[in-house]
Amino acid sequence: MDSQKTKTLGIVLILFLLLLFYKCPIQILTGFPCPGCNMKTSLYYLLQFKFSESIYYHALLIPTIFLIVCILFNYKNQERIKKLLIIWAVLMIVYYIYRMLVYFPNSPMVYDKNNLIYFIFRHV
Template sequence: MLTAKKIGKTLGAIIVLLLFVLFMGVYCPIQKILGIPCPGCNMTTSLYYLIQGNLSASLMYHAMLIPTGVFALLIGICQWKKKKKWMERFLWMWIGCMIVYYIYRMIFIFPDIPMVYDSSSLLGYFLNR
């Protein structure tokens, strides 16, 4: 079962990982293995453009960046106020939004930019042999 402490630690780890990826240029491990982008792919690129003030480019790369920040803030407030039930509701709402947005992007955008297929992936390597 999800506890407030586990969710807080997970969100903290995600933020640290995003910052690490943003500054170190590490690529998505799911895309490097399977070749298809994951639900969070291009979120760091979106953050990069948002920090630069280019909102349209940020939204083009991943429109869920800003809602993710809002959900993280709401979940953090719920954790601080010890509102476990609301924290879990916001977490499930965010997960649902990410899944719907991912499905939309895979249907209408994939394999075009920014949802590109990585032919140099591990799976792509074995399929092209």
């Protein structure tokens, strides 16, 4: 296996492990959900073929998976990857704003009171 394939496989493995065992640092610090919050829950329902629940928790999971696959198979075409990442980032920001306006502070965009800032101000 050449070094580029080894690096790619390593990145995919790290992303997979982060997806499974990851706690959002933004939510730990501020209590507010980040743009990627609930992707793990969305993946859980997607793997169970419960598409409506998956889309409810994060509608951009499937485009994100598509983006990862495109990056893995087109890693030599840097211009295309750059364009795809810009489109994906804009979609994530717009979708995040929509979710915060429509759902926050209710499910799936909940506020976590067990955050660091709340803890500090509660004890000062």
